[in-house]
């Protein structure tokens with residue numbers, strides 16, 4: 001990434017939440033400001049700091065505070081939700097983020113910036129910014145479409161859900177039926193955070209305006225009355241293979257070998273399967289996925305949770321989640337990655353023909369950037385909304401057809417999704433035909449639009465320039481007071 005010098009640099013602090021899906025994109029967005037010559041500082045903890053970009057840029061700094069491991073009862077080094085394996089440890093990470101508040105506040109007050117960009121899970125930043133008379137922007141890693149859906153439901157709670165749990169989003173630009181209703185506690189947790197966010201200088205969105213669409217940019221601006229700044233796709237700030245490979249944790253497989261294997265496969269012949277960083281699977285469900293992949297006959301890269309297939313796992317244990325002999329039979333056909341995969345590089349490879357995804361927003365935008373069509377299998381959080389943007393609104397994917405909003409990422413689904421259902425969705429995209437071709441073309445067009453958005457004159461580039469100008473004016477008017 002090229003770096004500009006800026007005669008009147010802004011000083012901006014970024015406070016990402018301690019979860020890969022929140023931290024990775026916000027750090028990329030901070031890099032974007034740094035590349036325009038503004039002084040950016042990421043405020044985080046030591047283990048998280050190790051996952052940040054190593055590209056030298058004197059405008060990009062990191063300030064760490066020790067993670068309160070002992071106070072919350074977590075082993076040393078577990079400082080991110082990616083390292084948590086159950087609801088209890090994820091709650092401890094959240095507790096730690098609450099404990100860090102005082103240290104962060106003291107630091108920020110003693111070294112005040114011109115602006116703070118903070119995750120919406122830190123609503124207390126509002127008071128801090130007000131005290132310092134500086135603007136504050138929020139981020140949560142969601143699509144604007146999902147935020148709009150949540151706002152619509154805040155204003156008009158669901159009263160007429162179908163017995164299956166599906167419901168129509170009220171007073172919305174499109175007629176959208178969501179397959180499964182959010183659990184009440186999830187709404188109770190999210191709604192107050194979204195309300196605080198409405199008092200900020202705006203929501204930063206890791207996407208580009210064309211993907212959410214003008215309807216939702218206008219809906220958020222006019223109906224909800226708040227500003228959204230589409231500055232992404234964040235992943236496109238990583239230009240070289242090295243920068244892409246370094247995004248997030250360290251890959252557990254050789255990036256070179258993984259890419260060589262992909263390069264040896266014909267275009268659009270490989271399925272990529274990953275459900276993000278927060279996902280528990282029962283052995284039975286993994287078995288169904290494995291059976292579907294094998295029955296489809298396509299090549300695959302399948303990312304499974306780290307615990308699966310580690311050296312201590314006996315053959316007997318392995319047979320519970322993999323059909324007998326699966327790995328030997330598929331040695332040439334595919335790769336199982338047990339742990340962190342170099343996702344952006346995999347998606348970028350022309351051999352990848354479709355992505356079975358949980359519709360986490362980062363994964364979704366990364367697939368869009370690569371022009372890869374998606375097979376959607378949402379699990380929790382805002383993923384059920386993203387599914388509809390992908391399939392019904394933008395036409396760049398097909399649904400597996402799941403309809404069960406998990407109570408937590410660490411709980412298995414009550415209903416098993418069978419091999420046949422998964423295989424059918426895979427074939428819909430991978431076997432070709434008019435529908436698959438239309439979806440693939442549409443996905444590739446959005447890929448082009450994504451790249452245009454960040455170039456000079458593109459929508460995200462213009463938004464970034466406008467936002468920087470606004471922040472400079474706010475800084476200038478403050479210095480006159």
Ligand code: UDP
Pocket residue numbers: 020021022024141247248274275276277278303339340341342343344359360361362363364366
């Ligand atoms: N990711 C990755 N390798 C993995 C798992 C995840 O690079 O093995 C990255 C992925 O590219 C994305 C982020 O981690 O940038 C996951 O974010 P997402 O919103 O898709 O899902 P979440 O983990 O928050 O549910």
